[in-house]
Amino acid sequence: MKDIEIGIIGGTGGIGRWFASFFAAAGYPVHVAGRHEGMPLPRLAERCRVVIVSVPITATPAVIRQVGPLLSADSLLMDFTSLKAEPVREMMASTGAEVVGCHPLFGPDCPSLAGQNLILCPGRGDVWLGRMQALFAKGGARVTVTTPEEHDRLMALTQGLTHLDTLLMGLALREAGLDAATLDAFSTPIFRTKQAIIGKVFGSSPDLYAAILAQNPEMERVLDRYEKNLALLKRLIVGKDAAGLAVLIKNPFDSRPKSG
């Protein structure tokens, strides 16, 4: 399989570039394309039996529709998009090639695949699915195979809820209008950790985080749950119900709040 050429659209940036290095280190010839540099899409599609779409979420459907029809039936069309239902649907509709949705659950600052989670969503065919699964597992990834819908449902909880929470804390702090020196003087170790995460979310890839929150249809359900629990906490805190709060704090994953 080492003579297979791999093309990554979006391989000039972010996670696409990371995987270009990964595949190259595994011995595969890799070609990358961006809007402004790299191989033109028709040539990339002609040369590469594996074509991976790794462009910003909002640009993904259009790029898939552009490249999908150019691939032969024995090729693989795969994507790295952080959401899976829409890209997999677009890939299935636009190509006769094998289709696999892939979401690496880590960013380009990660040193290696070892121990990292990676989700695969089978679309069409199982030859390339098996090959990709074996390749990622060999690199040390913890590979989980699931449906695009289940992926989006669970990512709304683990990724969407995390970013929502971070964003909300950042906005509340911003509104408080404290200067950096005051915040620093009153910081606890846990606050500093959270502050660093807020800095990362607010400071880098705002479009990526915005799309992860705004484009996942499952986020509405997560927001409903978030609002309901925030209202419950507000009621307990404003009502000075420390005992009720302590019950929730003791085991937040298992406690069933007793409302009313």
Ligand SMILES: NC(=O)c1ccc[n+]([C@@H]2O[C@H](COP(=O)([O-])OP(=O)(O)OC[C@H]3O[C@@H](n4cnc5c(N)ncnc54)[C@H](OP(=O)(O)O)[C@@H]3O)[C@@H](O)[C@H]2O)c1
């Ligand atoms: N970053 C992460 O932590 C991470 C993790 C897992 C999955 N993902 C997913 O990976 C995908 C890429 O995210 P990223 O953070 O790597 O983005 P990024 O750093 O902004 O890189 C995007 C890449 O796509 C190219 N590009 C942008 N628009 C394009 C278009 N219309 N046609 C062709 N190429 C285009 C860019 O090159 P030019 O600017 O030269 O066009 C660049 O190579 C997203 O779907 C994201 O959800 C990201």
